[in-house]
Amino acid sequence: MRDLVWLIAVILIIGWAVGYFGFGEAVGSFIHILLVLAVIAILYRLITGRKS
Numbered sequence: 001m002r003d004l005v006w007l008i009a010v011i012l013i014i015g016w017a018v019g020y021f022g023f024g025e026a027v028g029s030f031i032h033i034l035l036v037l038a039v040i041a042i043l044y045r046l047i048t049g050r051k052s
Contacts, residue, residue, distance in 0.1 A: 005045045012038035 016034040 005041050009038045009041040009045070012041065 012034045016032070016038065019034065020032075
């Protein structure tokens with residue numbers, strides 16, 4: 001489950017980069033929502049960490 005959070009974060013960052021650099025004017029601020037979601041996912045993963 002924890003690897004899934006990293007996978008989602010990476011997909012969101014890649015989607016943001018493609019959208020921002022490829023379709024920046026057409027998509028507008030919606031593409032930044034992907035970046036925010038990716039950052040939240042990464043922070044969640046770092047805060048929860050591994051518990052034994």
